[in-house]
Amino acid sequence: MADAAEPTVISGPQELRAAVLAARGRGRRVGFVPTMGALHAGHVSLVERAAADCDDVAVSIFVNPTQFGPHEDFTRYPRTPESDLALLTGGRVRWVFAPHADDIYPPGWCTRITVDGPARGLEGELRPGHFSGVATVVCRLFMAVPADAAYFGAKDWQQTLVVRRMVRDLGLPIEVVVCPTVREPDGLAMSSRNAYLAPGDRQRATAMWESLEVAARAWDAGQASSAIERLMRGHLESRGVVVEYAAVVDAESLDAVRPGAEARALVAGRLGATRLIDNRPLPPRQAGGG
Amino acid sequence: MADAAEPTVISGPQELRAAVLAARGRGRRVGFVPTMGALHAGHVSLVERAAADCDDVAVSIFVNPTQFGPHEDFTRYPRTPESDLALLTGGRVRWVFAPHADDIYPPGWCTRITVDGPARGLEGELRPGHFSGVATVVCRLFMAVPADAAYFGAKDWQQTLVVRRMVRDLGLPIEVVVCPTVREPDGLAMSSRNAYLAPGDRQRATAMWESLEVAARAWDAGQASSAIERLMRGHLESRGVVVEYAAVVDAESLDAVRPGAEARALVAGRLGATRLIDNRPLPPRQAGGG
Numbered sequence: 001m002a003d004a005a006e007p008t009v010i011s012g013p014q015e016l017r018a019a020v021l022a023a024r025g026r027g028r029r030v031g032f033v034p035t036m037g038a039l040h041a042g043h044v045s046l047v048e049r050a051a052a053d054c055d056d057v058a059v060s061i062f063v064n065p066t067q068f069g070p071h072e073d074f075t076r077y078p079r080t081p082e083s084d085l086a087l088l089t090g091g092r093v094r095w096v097f098a099p100h101a102d103d104i105y106p107p108g109w110c111t112r113i114t115v116d117g118p119a120r121g122l123e124g125e126l127r128p129g130h131f132s133g134v135a136t137v138v139c140r141l142f143m144a145v146p147a148d149a150a151y152f153g154a155k156d157w158q159q160t161l162v163v164r165r166m167v168r169d170l171g172l173p174i175e176v177v178v179c180p181t182v183r184e185p186d187g188l189a190m191s192s193r194n195a196y197l198a199p200g201d202r203q204r205a206t207a208m209w210e211s212l213e214v215a216a217r218a219w220d221a222g223q224a225s226s227a228i229e230r231l232m233r234g235h236l237e238s239r240g241v242v243v244e245y246a247a248v249v250d251a252e253s254l255d256a257v258r259p260g261a262e263a264r265a266l267v268a269g270r271l272g273a274t275r276l277i278d279n280r281p282l283p284p285r286q287a288g289g290g
Numbered sequence: 291m292a293d294a295a296e297p298t299v300i301s302g303p304q305e306l307r308a309a310v311l312a313a314r315g316r317g318r319r320v321g322f323v324p325t326m327g328a329l330h331a332g333h334v335s336l337v338e339r340a341a342a343d344c345d346d347v348a349v350s351i352f353v354n355p356t357q358f359g360p361h362e363d364f365t366r367y368p369r370t371p372e373s374d375l376a377l378l379t380g381g382r383v384r385w386v387f388a389p390h391a392d393d394i395y396p397p398g399w400c401t402r403i404t405v406d407g408p409a410r411g412l413e414g415e416l417r418p419g420h421f422s423g424v425a426t427v428v429c430r431l432f433m434a435v436p437a438d439a440a441y442f443g444a445k446d447w448q449q450t451l452v453v454r455r456m457v458r459d460l461g462l463p464i465e466v467v468v469c470p471t472v473r474e475p476d477g478l479a480m481s482s483r484n485a486y487l488a489p490g491d492r493q494r495a496t497a498m499w500e501s502l503e504v505a506a507r508a509w510d511a512g513q514a515s516s517a518i519e520r521l522m523r524g525h526l527e528s529r530g531v532v533v534e535y536a537a538v539v540d541a542e543s544l545d546a547v548r549p550g551a552e553a554r555a556l557v558a559g560r561l562g563a564t565r566l567i568d569n570r571p572l573p574p575r576q577a578g579g580g
Contacts, residue, residue: 013461025315110407111425111459116400135401136460143461169401170426171303171433 007059007093009085013104013144016097020058020146023094028055032147032174034138037061038078039087042182042190046151049179051092058145059088060097062104066112067133078195097145104140112136115169118161118254122245122266123277131162138163142174149175153182155189157264157279158254181278183209189278201271207239208267212280215248215265219282225249225257232267241269241276251281260284297349297383299375303394303434306387310348310436313384318345322437322464324428327351328368328482329377332472336441339469341382348435349378350387352394356402357423368485387435394430402426405459408451408544412535412556413567421452428453432464439465443472445479447554447569448544471568473499479568491561497529498557502570505538505555509572515539515547522557531559531566541571550574 010016020030031050035043043059050057061084068074081098088096112132119131142150152160160178167176182190187209188202197205211232218228225248232246250257251264263282268275300306310320321340325333333349340347351374358364371388378386402422409421432440442450450468457466472480477499478492487495501522508518515538522536540547541554553572558565 017463106458108407108455109459111403111405111456113401113403113460116402117398119400140459140461143463146463165398166401168396169399169430170403171430173307173433173436 005090007085007088007096009096009098011097011099011103013097013099013140016058016095016144017146019095020056023056024146024148029149030054030145030147031057032142032145032150033057033059034141034145034150034152035059035061036063036077036192037084038080038192038195039084040182040190040192040194042153042155044087045182046153046179047088047091047093049177050149050151053149053177054092054147056094057092058095058097058147059093060099060141060145062097062099062137062141064104064133064137065101066105066136067130069127069129072127073193073196078192095145097141099144104137113139113166113170115162115166118158118165118252121249121254122247123158123268126244126268131159134159135162135166139166139170139172142167142172147174149177151177151179153180154178155181155191155278157251157266161252161254181280187213189276191276193274193276196272196274198272201274204239204241204271205276207236207241208269208276208278210239211235211246211267212265212278216280216282219248219263219265219285222285225263228265232265236267236269241271244268244270244275248282257282259286295380297375297378297386299386299388301387301389301393303387303389303430306348306385306434307436309385310346313346314436314438319439320344320435320437321347322432322435322440323347323349324431324435324440324442325349325351326353326367326482327374328370328485329374330472330480330482330484332443332445332480334377335472336443336469337378337381337383339467340439340441343439343467344382344437346384347382348385348387348437349383350389350431350435352387352389352427352431354394354423354427355391356395356426357420359417359419362417363483363486368482385435387431389434394427403429403456403460405452405456408448408455408542411539411544412537413448413558416534416558421449424449425452425456429456429460429462432457432462437464439467441467441469443470444468445471445481445568447541447556451542451544471570477503479566481566483564483566486562486564488562491564494529494531494561495566497526497531498559498566498568500529501525501536501557502555502568506570506572509538509553509555509575512575515553518555522555526557526559531561534558534560534565538572549576 031054113135266279321344403425556569
């Protein structure tokens with residue numbers, strides 16, 4: 001079968017589910033990339049990875065209200081449907097799932113999924129209810145798009161842990177694939193929220209990535225987590241970032257680092273009204289530090 | 291294909307999932323009856339209904355720890371695996387799913403589903419966490435047994451509302467079929483917990499069903515919900531039942547009855563250490579009462 005040049009836009013979950021199951025029934029492997037739209041090169045890399053692994057790709061575009069807090073940016077979150085669709089045309093994207101809010105949250109909706117464990121600290125602490133909103137919508141999307149595999153970006157590292165835990169705990173029949181963060185040439189992680197940044201803040205935003213590089217060097221030099229966290233925080237503050245957290249933790253549990261296990265450096269901060277997050281892996285080492 | 295006389299007992303969720311999907315791929319309709327074992331004529335009626343509707347039937351037997359409160363009867367809940375299996379032999383039950391606790395709740399398990407709305411009052415109020423445990427395990431079981439339809443008994447009326455709401459809200463791809471309560475000749479609703487009753491309490495337990503008949507007569511006579519609830523409570527107390535609730539409510543929302551909508555009478559009470567519940571429908575009527 002030839003690659004579809006124009007994806008089919010579907011809003012009905014049942015219609016899409018039937019189409020995906022029919023494709024799989026014909027032996028085609030289906031990949032799924034859930035997004036909130038405002039697509040950028042990071043999303044495109046997920047789609048390309050899915051296309052490389054699979055015969056057909058489904059991309060969902062849904063700005064999910066339940067993962068935004070009451071004072072967060074749900075209403076002003078960028079919505080760029082025309083350019084999103086243009087970006088998804090000409091490749092192996094066969095379906096674009098663009099549900100209405102009522103398709104995902106029917107009248108009287110009152111069912112939530114909550115994950116503890118990896119959802120507890122960092123983003124989970126600063127954004128109460130965020131990961132419950134994420135887990136709930138991802139499960140709902142997985143039911144509408146019963147793909148073989150779903151592709152998530154490592155930029156939202158804690159989110160990938162939450163989704164993987166939910167998938168394992170509920171036995172959701174899908175493989176979760178985590179793909180590397182895509183960066184601007186100066187190191188800033190691609191994010192739909194980068195569009196909010198005023199020009200001066202855009203320049204200072206490289207401090208996020210730089211602080212992770214600082215962490216990696218200090219980690220390689222054998223420094224303790226707490227010392228590395230101070231270095232990261234210091235670098236961010238020196239560039240005018242209001243730090244929300246700067247953490248060096250076990251990559252899977254987000255608890256204290258363990259000797260011999262992969263760790264992760266994670267940062268969150270604000271520049272003006274824009275909230276940014278980033279993270280990077282730290283390879284296993286024997287002296288865990290504290 | 292001939293009916294299987296002996297069901298295949300499977301403990302691995304993935305193995306069962308593959309078997310069910312293979313059967314459905316051959317065009318067979320699959321029905322699923324989730325149980326906690328200690329099977330009685332009520333369960334058998336669910337299996338018979340599933341067998342009448344479907345080509346193959348899966349029955350799960352799993353005493354789910356997360357739906358029991360800390361002071362409830364999880365450890366002493368009756369477990370009768372041999373007689374359960376005997377009851378499921380010779381019919382159309384093709385698979386018995388008997389998972390180990392670790393198959394359902396893997397180490398580090400931390401994902402829960404909570405339903406608000408119909409889960410709020412009655413059992414939900416008296417048994418905090420109960421319906422979250424039910425919703426979570428039912429979702430997990432549905433992933434292991436991707437059947438066309440699942441069969442639940444109306445005796446656990448509120449549970450059927452919670453499961454139906456979860457299925458709708460998360461878009462779980464299964465039909466929920468609610469089957470009538472099966473009763474002993476004297477009216478007592480079949481329940482695995484009836485085995486707990488001391489002989490004298492067993493006689494008094496008919497008060498549960500009688501109180502529902504009292505309610506139905508008063509409902510037909512046009513009495514208000516609150517008056518009917520007092521009548522039910524009075525009857526139960528006169529027979530020595532410690533009443534936990536006696537409610538006449540809207541059958542779907544469990545809120546106040548609405549003119550023209552089906553209502554439901556529900557009771558819960560204790561006889562000795564045994565907790566019993568029961569319910570019955572009340573047909574729509576114009577004078578709702580209050």
